[in-house]
Amino acid sequence: MATLKELAKKEERLTGGHRLCAGCGIPPIVRLILRSTDCPVVATSATGCLEVGTTIYPYTSWNIPWIHSAFENAAATISGIETAYRSLKKQGKIPDRDVKFIAFGGDGGTYDIGLQALSGALERGHNFLYVCYDNGAYMNTGIQRSSATPLFSNTTTSPAGTVIEGKQQWRKDLTRIVVAHNVPYAAQASPHNWSDLSKKAEKALNTNGPTFLNVMSPCPLGWYTKSEDSIKWAKLSVDTCYWPLYEVENGVLRVTYKPKEKKPLAEWLKPQGRFKHLFKPENKNLLDAFQERVDAEWARLLELDGKRV
Amino acid sequence: MAIATKGQTGLTGNTAVAYAMKQINPDVFPAYPITPSTAIVEDFAGFVADGAVTSELITVESEHSAMSACIGASAAGARVMTATSAQGLALMWEMLYIASGMRLPIVIANVNRALSAPINIHCDHSDSMGARDSGWIQLYSETVQEAYDNMFMAMRIAEDTNVLLPAMVCFDGFITSHAIENITLVEDADAREFIGQYKPGHSLLNVDNPATYGAMTLQDTYITFKHQQSQAIARAKGVAASVGAEFGKKFGRAYGLxxxxxxxxxxxxxxxxxxxxxxxxxxxxxxxxxxxxxxxxxxxxxxxxxxxxxxxxxxxxxxxxxxxxxxxxxxxxxxxxxxxxxxxxxxxxxxxxxxxxxxxxxxxxxxxxxxxxxxxxxxxxxxxxxxxxxxxxxx
Missing domain, CATH: 3.40.50.920 (Rossmann fold)
Structure with a gap:
């Protein structure tokens, strides 16, 4: 495991000058993950902020081979690339060197439209890492709810109206779904904890078989927060236990970070404009219900800590 | 199955086309079953299981992923083939345009079958005709022999550096795919010589010279890419004519447009x-x-x-x-x-x-x-x- 200083000295594989928003969680996540291996990396991205923001022709921010083809198929695309690599290497048509394969997708491209392709690729056992940057909505198209959107969140397709208070459903637990595919490594991470994220990426990339990282990705645009505060809110999503950091390695679950003092959920929700309506006095019951659910999920996870799942 | 150099071999359309694919020996073969083309992917899976080809099979979970995997593999410099029909081709629709727009010489066998609704598994051309504006070269085949021969020609036309576009070989579901016909097979070595080695101009696996594929184009460039693609498919006509003539010279069965x-x-x-x-x-x-x-x-x-x-x-x-x-x-x-x-x-x-x-x-x-x-x-x-x-x- 490299120190932050050593990591910072490594070659930049996603360069600056891209058009992602100030305060977006995606670039630090991608840059850190790409630095977690010294091997050559070939990457693909699902349609979304990362793709649009880094490759407006004739410019590209990618210093590694990269492809985008569509929205729902990042896992299928990387399957084709990784299989081509195995086939061509086996036949001696390309040099025999270790290459890593990474697919990046947002929560829309992963939890929703890309779930089938992801499931197929995990089941087939391709040697690749899938990274989901989860900012909790379809941010690229203007903040529409996805199945990763937090409960009660105000989005443009789950607006906080006069009779319905934002999104009515609990978010899909994608990491558990991935774990149910019996992959050798899956983890949740957050960019504020660079060493945890970097360790997990390194582990995933050194694992033979399909691996998965689900990374909390702050979005000032969709969260209605200040750009300079993104990493702070990423940290608070973890300290309130809304977004627990854990990994499942060869079937054994381990919580990789337990906050010394579990913060009240409201501390994370209150600064975010998407939850503004929850702080009306008449909505206290909603806030309480949200807190209860977070507590229950955290307790469930602690129960599983150190166990085979 | 023995190859009779002078005699003929009785094969169904699907078996003959799968056999052509075996002789072509693509690097990657994403496979998803659908009637009436299923036997092609079954036969090919058998060739892989028996080591008769060096191809890698990807048993994808849908035709959308089949074409997506074709695109990934082709962009990675592999020679890629697959087969489908009807709803399968329809599910690929989004990716068909991406394959041609990215100028990837993928070849598929499309066994013509009616599109739902009402659901029907039998022959008509609504599937491939639904894809007629997708930028793919389309070759149609009357007989088992022609479907078999078209596979080699499609590969050559698609990979021609003046073309670089995907191609589909179409033949009739059940009528051709399941009917046995006596056909003349090409010798493996002759087939290999006819299609030649695939030398991709670009590859995602060229890690020392990284390139970005599938970048976002705006109002200033999109039309330029489409214009180039349009010129490329226009050039495919002349290439198809010369490849058909060359096939005739080499194997005694000449094909025109x-x-x-x-x-x-x-x-x-x-x-x-x-x-x-x-x-x-x-x-x-x-x-x-x-x-x-x-x-x-x-x-x-x-x-x-x-x-x-x-x-x-x-x-x-x-x-x-x-x-x-x-x-x-x-x-x-x-x-x-x-x-x-x-x-x-x-x-x-x-x-x-x-x-x-x-x-x-x-x-x-x-x-x-x-x-x-x-x-x-x-x-x-x-x-x-x-x-x-x-x-x-x-x-």
């Missing part, structure tokens, strides 16, 4: 694709015995559409019926009718043209159906008038 059957002096002509052309030829032979000037034009290359060549070949006809095994649901006939009629517009003296939709969802098309169309054509040829511009037959 279309086949004319007793067409030279024909006054009444049916234009028709795939297996039904065979039935129509039987009708032509009967009519010729009666001294009638009937003929058939069977397009082989439908995309790009050889409009000049077809117009020239039909310039001497008096009355033409375009028989489509698909309805464009435009209220104005099928795709073959529209393309042929449009191609004839440039002629000084235009033949009369009518549209007939036949055989949807596997409905039989018999010699008597063809004879009825020729009888109508004869009337039109004599009167110079089209009585019924468009209608369904074989109802």
């Amino acid at each position: 279309f086949e004319g059957y007793r067409l030279e002096d024909a006054e009444e002509v049916i234009v028709i694709l795939n297996s039904a052309a065979g039935t129509t030829k039987v009708a032509v032979d009967e009519l010729r015995k009666q001294g009638k000037k009937a003929g058939v034009l069977r397009p082989r290359l439908f995309r790009p559409f050889p409009f000049e060549e077809i117009a020239k070949a039909l310039s001497g006809a008096k009355a033409i019926a375009c028989l489509d095994r698909v309805d464009s649901m435009s209220g104005f006939g099928g795709p073959l009718f529209n393309e042929v009629r449009s191609a004839l517009y440039e002629l000084d003296k235009r033949p009369k043209v009518m549209s007939r939709i036949y055989g949807l969802g596997g409905r039989d098309y018999k010699v008597k159906d063809a004879l009825e169309v020729y009888a109508e054509l004869e009337k039109t040829a004599a009167s110079g008038k089209v009585e019924t511009l468009q209608k369904y037959i074989t109802l």
